[in-house]
Amino acid sequence: MKPSIGVGMVGHAFMGRVHSQAWRSVSAFFDLPAVPAMAVLCGRSPERTAEAAARLGWAAAETDWRRLVERDDVQIVDICTPGDSHAEIAIAALAAGKHVLCEKPLANTVAEAEAMAEAARSAAARGVRSMVAFNYRRVPAVAFARRLVAEGRLGELRHVRAQYLQDWIVDPEFPLVWRLSKDRAGSGALGDIGSHIVDTAQFVTGQHLTGVSALTETFVKERPLAEGAEGLAGGSRTGERGLVDVDDAALFIGRFDGGALASFEATRFASGRKNALRIEVNGSKGSLAFDFEAMNELWFHDHTLPDAEAGFRRIVVTESGHPYAGAWWPPGHGLGYEHTFTHEVKDFLEAVAAGTDPEPSFEDGLRVQRVLEAVEASAADESRWTVVER
Known part of the structure; x- marks a missing residue:
């Protein structure tokens, strides 16, 4: 019998549901040194x-x-x-000797x-571990892309293009949920999805x-108050609207420490x-391209081949030799969003x-977080080139 390790999770909305699926399924597909026991879930409403x-x-x-953190x-x-709430919970949990997995941005x-x-550094000295949950690293195609770069298949890296495109708040009558409040979310598209492409790149x-050097914009500056919105002006009352104080979109250029432009x-x-x-x-020896809306595919161009054979080719990243894929289904039977959290x-x-x-790591x-801060500072100062603090 393998030992078990108890897990307590704080939050049970979108991310809580996805993480729950990961904790439930991971032992069925991976041979782990310890089996997670889903001990306790924490939320503010007793009924919910x-x-x-x-x-x-x-x-x-x-x-x-706090009671969850104290549980044996x-x-x-x-x-x-x-x-x-990330900082308060994580710091208290680490001080109590609990390992911590924390959603992004940190x-x-x-x-x-x-x-x-x-x-996290102090806790690691005591054998207590921590990780931030950038799940897109665990897409098999993204992990395979990292392997190709690390093996030198792209040569000297010269140019990186990264995008995260969504449309869920295009409607100006979409309510003012917590992700549109700076007090709760820190920033808008920049922190929510921009952090993912910064980490992925x-x-x-x-x-x-x-x-x-950055630009940000808030296209819809007021929205209806969300029904029963926790932490947002007491929820909706007919006709009332609230201020959107985060960005709807962020664009920026950058330079990597290896010299590549982005x-x-x-x-x-x-x-x-x-x-x-x-x-x-794009590199001196080749290029690769990935789009999560076709998450089981990676496009790769080997620029060392003769011109007659040149061009991008589609790799279906589901073979047993691809990262993570061998634990799941036969080749060609694709994985989905939820599998990235199981890998995590x-x-x-x-x-x-x-x-x-x-x-x-944290x-x-x-x-x-330092990149996000530099983007906000640049956008607030007429797109001035801003150094990312090291």
Whole structure:
């Protein structure tokens, strides 16, 4: 019998449901050193939390995250709350000796992220591990892209293009949910989806951004108050509207420490695009391209071939030799969004058991937070070139 390791999760909305699926399924597909036990789920409403715990497979429910952290049957704390509570929960959990998996972006500010990274460093010295949940690293095609770059198949990297395109708030009557409030979310499209493409680009290239020049825009500046919106002016009352104080879109150029140029685009106003995280990397020996809306495919161009054979070719990333794919279905039977989170908790559990620091670390999350801060500073100062703090 393998040992079990108790998990307590804070938050049970969108991310909570996805993470619950990962904790439920991971042991069925991966041979792990310890089996996760879904000990307790935490939320603010007793009724909704109890219902979610029963539906999602958690053994118990709590309404105070502090009690969850104190429980003896919890060794891992999984944070799936809005960004304004990440730092407080994570720092307290690490101090209590609990391993921490925290949703992205790591925090709402660089100061919070610095405090979290410092707490993670201190905890690691005591054998307590932490990881930030940038799940797109765990798409098999993205992990395979990283392998191709690391093997030198693209040669010297010269140009990176990264986009994250969505359209879920194009309608100006879409309500003022928490993701559109700076107090809760920290920023808008920039932090929510822009953080993903910053991390994905740095992961695939193995390089870090050193400077940016940016533009941001809020296209719809007022919206109807959300029905029963927690933390937003008491919820909706007929005809009342609230201020949108985060960005709807962010565009910026940047330079990597390896010399490559980069362009980034994060928007919730790309009509017709639902979840189009895209990245293209061009190098001296080849190029690769990925689009999450076709997540089982990677396009690769080998520029060392003769001209008569040149061109992008489509690789279906479902073979047993591809990252993660061999644990699932026969080749050609594609994976989905939820599998990236299963891969995430698999890697996290293996690192905890091995006593090694999982990736992406809180330090990696802090690096992304510094880029987001530089983008906001540049956009506020007429797109001035802004150095990313190291």
